[in-house]
Amino acid sequence: MGNVRVQKWNSELQDGDQNGSNAGFRMKLGVDMCKMKAKDIEANILAFGGNEQELRIYDINKVEFGDAASGANNGAWRKPKSEPLFKAKNIADDYLGLRNPVWITDIDFLDKNENTTNSMGNKLVVSTGYGFIRTYDTLAQKKPVLNLNVFNENRNRKITNIAVSPNQYDVFFTDNSGIICQLDLRKATSSSIDFAVSTNQNKTPFIVESYKGATGAVTSMAVVGQTDGLFLATVSLDRFFRLYRINIGSTYKHSKMIHQTYLKQRMSAVCWDSTRSIYNSDDIVQEELDEVWDKIDTVH
Numbered sequence: 001m002g003n004v005r006v007q008k009w010n011s012e013l014q015d016g017d018q019n020g021s022n023a024g025f026r027m028k029l030g031v032d033m034c035k036m037k038a039k040d041i042e043a044n045i046l047a048f049g050g051n052e053q054e055l056r057i058y059d060i061n062k063v064e065f066g067d068a069a070s071g072a073n074n075g076a077w078r079k080p081k082s083e084p085l086f087k088a089k090n091i092a093d094d095y096l097g098l099r100n101p102v103w104i105t106d107i108d109f110l111d112k113n114e115n116t117t118n119s120m121g122n123k124l125v126v127s128t129g130y131g132f133i134r135t136y137d138t139l140a141q142k143k144p145v146l147n148l149n150v151f152n153e154n155r156n157r158k159i160t161n162i163a164v165s166p167n168q169y170d171v172f173f174t175d176n177s178g179i180i181c182q183l184d185l186r187k188a189t190s191s192s193i194d195f196a197v198s199t200n201q202n203k204t205p206f207i208v209e210s211y212k213g214a215t216g217a218v219t220s221m222a223v224v225g226q227t228d229g230l231f232l233a234t235v236s237l238d239r240f241f242r243l244y245r246i247n248i249g250s251t252y253k254h255s256k257m258i259h260q261t262y263l264k265q266r267m268s269a270v271c272w273d274s275t276r277s278i279y280n281s282d283d284i285v286q287e288e289l290d291e292v293w294d295k296i297d298t299v300h
């Protein structure tokens with residue numbers, strides 16, 4: 001329904017103060033606002049989007065409402081009086097002069113680990129239900145900086161999930177058939193915008209890797225790691241959790257699935273526990289040893 005509830009956590013808040021001014025608020029953003037993403041390093045920066053709802057960014061610490069007695073009406077759903085920090089504009093009309101529909105299916109921050117409180121600038125990537133991945137720079141313009149048609153054989157193919165790696169240029173995305181692909185934004189220059197429309201080639205140059213294993217649509221994925229090696233976790237409708245080891249570099253070799261587990265239920269989300277290290281696992285160490293042995297020539 002496009003309603004957002006903001007609940008502020010305060011360990012000193014008493015049980016009788018749950019309706020006080022520090023208890024949070026409820027905000028109405030419009031119907032079909034179906035996706036929300038918080039910035040990792042700045043949890044007060046929230047991005048929203050949905051079906052016929054363009055990308056919007058709010059600072060929840062600065063949201064204002066029209067009624068003066070805001071503290072007394074925290075239980076009511078209210079529309080914000082203050083304007084968002086950023087509201088995107090739709091891309092230009094198509095070659096027939098028809099308006100392009102808006103359907104944002106997922107959002108992620110490219111600068112998720114950078115503090116942008118002073119500059120109020122953010123870089124984001126969004127996916128659409130029509131097979132496009134778009135990047136935004138809030139300091140540059142309101143329209144997308146890049147508008148990439150990643151499925152050149154079918155412009156109406158739905159992208160369901162995206163995840164940005166810590167290096168800010170590798171983007172992982174999935175569709176509704178279980179395909180997992182890796183996109184390199186460094187190769188997606190202005191000459192490759194709407195690549196599928198302007199050329200007849202069968203492969204987009206900015207898709208550098210695809211990952212096999214999922215037999216159902218991926219419902220959620222999360223990426224973690226350093227620039228010298230990443231790990232991608234996914235859950236899908238086939239009830240499997242899968243872990244992929246991803247090597248980042250010019251060759252993009254040795255990226256493969258290293259673990260999968262049957263979970264008995266269809267999971268809707270997966271995330272990493274940031275309090276635990278991922279580099280002390282015996283399985284990962286053994287995987288590195290296996291790769292070393294595979295590179296050694298066999299002596300007959």
